[in-house]
Amino acid sequence: MRASRKASVFIDKLIDTAKQLVNSFNPVHPELGVSSAHGKDVHVPTPVNRTLVQILRSLEQGAEKVELVPRIIEQLVQTRPVVPARAATSGFAGAPASGPRQKWTNQIANQVVEPLQLFYPRSLNDPADPQSIAAILSRARTTGCAVKAAGSGHSYSDVATTPDFLINTHGYRRVASTQSPLTGQLSPSALRGPLQLSLGPINWPGYDPEKNHALIEMEAGITIHDLNQELQRRNLGLMNMGGYDGQTIIGATSTSTHGSGITLPPFPDMVRSLVLATTGRWNGPTVGGKEPTDGVYFYRIEPKDGITDPAKYSDPLIQLIQDDDCFHAAICSMGCFGVIYSVVFEVMQLYWLEENRSETTLDKLMSELQAKPNNPGHFPDVLQNTRNYEVIIHPYPMRNGKVVDMEPNAPPETYYPYFKCLVTKRNIVPRPDDNLPDYILGRSGHRNVFAQFLSLFQVSFELVVALVNLYPAIIPFTIDTAMDNLVDDKYINYSFDIYNLGLNQDAGFAAEVGLSLEDDQGNYTPRYFKEAIDRIHRLAQRARQQGEQYQTSPFSLRFVKASNALLSMMNGRNTAMIEMDMLTGTYAGSEVMYRYETSMYPIGGRPHWGLDFDNITGSNNLLGKMYPTLDRWVGVYRQFNALGTFNSSFTNRLGFTVLE
Numbered sequence: 001m002r003a004s005r006k007a008s009v010f011i012d013k014l015i016d017t018a019k020q021l022v023n024s025f026n027p028v029h030p031e032l033g034v035s036s037a038h039g040k041d042v043h044v045p046t047p048v049n050r051t052l053v054q055i056l057r058s059l060e061q062g063a064e065k066v067e068l069v070p071r072i073i074e075q076l077v078q079t080r081p082v083v084p085a086r087a088a089t090s091g092f093a094g095a096p097a098s099g100p101r102q103k104w105t106n107q108i109a110n111q112v113v114e115p116l117q118l119f120y121p122r123s124l125n126d127p128a129d130p131q132s133i134a135a136i137l138s139r140a141r142t143t144g145c146a147v148k149a150a151g152s153g154h155s156y157s158d159v160a161t162t163p164d165f166l167i168n169t170h171g172y173r174r175v176a177s178t179q180s181p182l183t184g185q186l187s188p189s190a191l192r193g194p195l196q197l198s199l200g201p202i203n204w205p206g207y208d209p210e211k212n213h214a215l216i217e218m219e220a221g222i223t224i225h226d227l228n229q230e231l232q233r234r235n236l237g238l239m240n241m242g243g244y245d246g247q248t249i250i251g252a253t254s255t256s257t258h259g260s261g262i263t264l265p266p267f268p269d270m271v272r273s274l275v276l277a278t279t280g281r282w283n284g285p286t287v288g289g290k291e292p293t294d295g296v297y298f299y300r301i302e303p304k305d306g307i308t309d310p311a312k313y314s315d316p317l318i319q320l321i322q323d324d325d326c327f328h329a330a331i332c333s334m335g336c337f338g339v340i341y342s343v344v345f346e347v348m349q350l351y352w353l354e355e356n357r358s359e360t361t362l363d364k365l366m367s368e369l370q371a372k373p374n375n376p377g378h379f380p381d382v383l384q385n386t387r388n389y390e391v392i393i394h395p396y397p398m399r400n401g402k403v404v405d406m407e408p409n410a411p412p413e414t415y416y417p418y419f420k421c422l423v424t425k426r427n428i429v430p431r432p433d434d435n436l437p438d439y440i441l442g443r444s445g446h447r448n449v450f451a452q453f454l455s456l457f458q459v460s461f462e463l464v465v466a467l468v469n470l471y472p473a474i475i476p477f478t479i480d481t482a483m484d485n486l487v488d489d490k491y492i493n494y495s496f497d498i499y500n501l502g503l504n505q506d507a508g509f510a511a512e513v514g515l516s517l518e519d520d521q522g523n524y525t526p527r528y529f530k531e532a533i534d535r536i537h538r539l540a541q542r543a544r545q546q547g548e549q550y551q552t553s554p555f556s557l558r559f560v561k562a563s564n565a566l567l568s569m570m571n572g573r574n575t576a577m578i579e580m581d582m583l584t585g586t587y588a589g590s591e592v593m594y595r596y597e598t599s600m601y602p603i604g605g606r607p608h609w610g611l612d613f614d615n616i617t618g619s620n621n622l623l624g625k626m627y628p629t630l631d632r633w634v635g636v637y638r639q640f641n642a643l644g645t646f647n648s649s650f651t652n653r654l655g656f657t658v659l660e
C-alpha cells in the first residue's frame with residue numbers, strides 16, 4: 001500500500017512522535033512514565049511505551065509504515081499531557097495555572113472552556129512579569145485574539161468566558177499602601193476630598209460608621225473575603241455585600257452583585273474610580289498619562305465630578321477620564337471593555353450588625369410591605385427602618401405538614417396564609433461587649449437554608465440529592481423544617497461575618513431577576529414583586545402537579561437601592577431582587593429555573609448578569625426594552641472594544657459583538 005505525499009509526511013511525523021516518546025521515556029512509578037515530544041511533557045503509561053517500542057522495532061524489521069499508523073494512534077491517544085500542579089483550574093481555586101491547553105471551568109462547571117491561552121498576570125505592566133496585563137493585550141492586538149478577564153468563576157452565565165485569551169485575575173490582589181504602591185496608585189494629595197484615602201489603618205474619633213467614610217484602592221483580583229480581612233485590619237468595612245465572599249471585587253462589581261437594604265445600592269455604586277487596560281482609544285478628553293505606542297491604553301475612569309482633582313493629576317502612565325457615561329458604563333461592563341487593573345471603593349468605619357430572623361406568613365409579610373403614602377417615597381416602615389431587610393419565601397403552600405393544592409381560579413391571596421416566610425432584619429449596633437455569650441456573639445452555625453436542608457439528613461450531599469430525586473414529595477416538608485431551623489432572635493457579629501451566610505459554594509445554584517419597586521410617579525410599590533411571587537407559586541404548583549418537578553429551596557426577596565450603572569439590573573429604579581435557588585443535582589433544576597426566570601420578563605424583570613443560565617439574548621430588542629440606557633452603554637463599549645478584542649460568546653448572545 002502506498003501513501004500520498006501529504007499522507008506520508010503525516011505518517012513520518014507520527015512515527016517521529018512515537019520515537020521521541022520512546023527515547024525520552026522516564027518511568028516515574030510502576031504504571032506511568034513521563035516522556036517528551038515536540039517540546040512538551042506527557043504522561044505515558046508503561047504498557048503504551050512497551051507497545052510503541054515493539055511497533056518501532058517492527059518498522060526497523062521492514063514493516064510497511066502505513067500499516068503501523070492505526071496501531072501508533074491507538075497508543076498515542078492513551079497518553080496525557082502533563083498538567084502542572086493545580087493547573088486544571090476551577091475558576092474559584094485561583095490556581096496559578098497558565099499557558100496553552102488549560103481548561104477553565106466556572107464554579108459549578110456548567111461553563112467549561114479550553115482557551116488558546118490561560119494567563120495569570122501579577123501586574124499591570126511590569127516588564128519582569130511576562131504575563132502582565134499590558135503584555136497580554138499587546139499580544140492579543142498583534143494576533144487578533146480576543147481577551148476576557150475572569151474573577152472567581154462564580155457566575156453561571158457565559159459572562160466570564162472566551163475561547164482565546166482567558167485571564168485568571170487572582171494573581172493581582174494587593175491593597176494600596178505606602179510600602180508597596182500599586183501601579184498608578186492614587187495619592188491623597190491628588191484628591192478633591194473630603195474623604196480620606198486609606199493607605200493603612202484609620203483611627204476614627206468615635207464610633208459612627210454611617211458617617212465615618214473613607215476611600216480604599218485595591219487591585220481587581222482580590223476576593224471579597226481577603227478584602228474584608230484587610231479592611232478589618234484598617235478599621236474599615238464594606239458598606240454592604242451579598243451573602244457570600246468568594247467572588248473577586250471586580251468580578252462582583254462587573255455583574256452588579258448586591259446585598260439587601262433599600263438605602264444600599266449594588267457594588268458598582270460603591271466604586272469611585274477604576275483603572276482599565278484596553279485596546280480601544282477613548283475619544284473624549286483625558287488628563288495626564290501618555291498615549292501608547294503599542295495600542296494598549298491605560299485609563300483611570302471616574303465620573304465628571306470624580307474623586308481626583310484633574311489639576312493635581314500627574315500620573316505618567318495612566319490617562320484620567322472624567323466622564324459620567326464612561327464611568328457609569330465601565331462600573332458594570334461584564335469584562336467587555338478590557339481588563340480592570342485596580343479600583344477605588346468608598347467604605348465605612350468597621351461596624352457590627354445585629355441580626356434577627358423570624359417566621360411569618362405571606363399574608364402578614366405583604367401587609368408589612370404595603371406602600372405607606374405618608375412616608376417619604378411611600379416606603380413601608382420596615383424597609384425604611386431596617387438597614388438590611390430580606391425575606392425567604394416557601395415555594396409551596398403548606399397546611400399541617402402537607403402541600404395545599406391551589407385552585408387555579410382562586411385569587412392568589414387566598415393561599416397567602418399557607419406560605420411560610422422567614423424575615424431577616426439587620427441593623428448596626430455599637431461594638432459589643434466581648435463577654436456576651438457565644439450564642440449571641442460571633443456564633444457560627446448553619447445560617448443558610450441549603451446547609452439546614454442538608455443537615456437534616458445527616459448523610460452525604462450526594463445521598464441527599466439522590467434521595468430527594470427519588471422521593472421528591474419530601475421536599476416541601478424538608479424546606480419547611482429547614483426554614484424553622486433558621487429562626488434566631490439575636491445574633492451579633494462583624495458586618496462581614498453577618499453578611500456572609502457561609503454558603504457551601506457547590507451545594508446549590510441560582511437564577512435571579514430584578515423587578516421595579518417603583519410606580520409611574522417613582523414611588524414605592526410592591527406590585528411587581530407581588531406578581532413575581534404569584535407567578536413563581538403558580539409555576540411551582542404546575543411543575544409539581546404535572547411533572548413531579550420540585551424546587552429544592554425557598555426563594556429570596558431582597559431590596560436594593562437604584563443604581564447609576566447603565567447596565568446594572570438596578571439601573572434607574574429601586575429594585576426587588578428575587579433569587580430562585582436549587583440544590584445542585586435536583587431533577588429538572590435548570591428547566592424549573594428557566595420557567596421562573598422567563599416568566600418575569602413580561603413584568604419588567606431584568607436577569608442578574610451572573611445568575612442567568614444564558615437565557616437572555618439580544619433578540620427582539622428584549623435588552624433594549626429592559627434597559628432604556630442600553631444605547632449609552634453601547635456607545636462607550638464601541639470605543640473600548642473598537643477592535644473587537646473583547647468580543648465573546650456573551651457579546652454574541654446579546655448582539656453586541658463588534659465586527660471589524
Ligand SMILES: Cc1cc2nc3c(=O)[nH]c(=O)nc-3n(C[C@H](O)[C@H](O)[C@H](O)COP(=O)(O)OP(=O)(O)OC[C@H]3O[C@@H](n4cnc5c(N)ncnc54)[C@H](O)[C@@H]3O)c2cc1C
Nearest residue numbers: 151152153154155242243248251254257258334335340610
Ligand atoms: C455561592 C454564590 C453566592 C452568590 N451570592 C450573590 C449575592 O448574594 N448577590 C449577588 O448579586 N450575586 C451573588 N452571586 C453572583 C456573583 O456575585 C456574581 O456572579 C459575580 O459576578 C461573581 O464574581 P466572580 O469574581 O466570580 O467573577 P466571574 O464570575 O469570574 O466574572 C464576572 C464578570 O466579571 C468580569 N471580570 C472579572 N474580573 C475582571 C477584571 N479584572 N476586568 C474586567 N472584567 C472582569 C468577567 O469578565 C465577568 O464578566 C453569588 C454567586 C455564587 C456562586
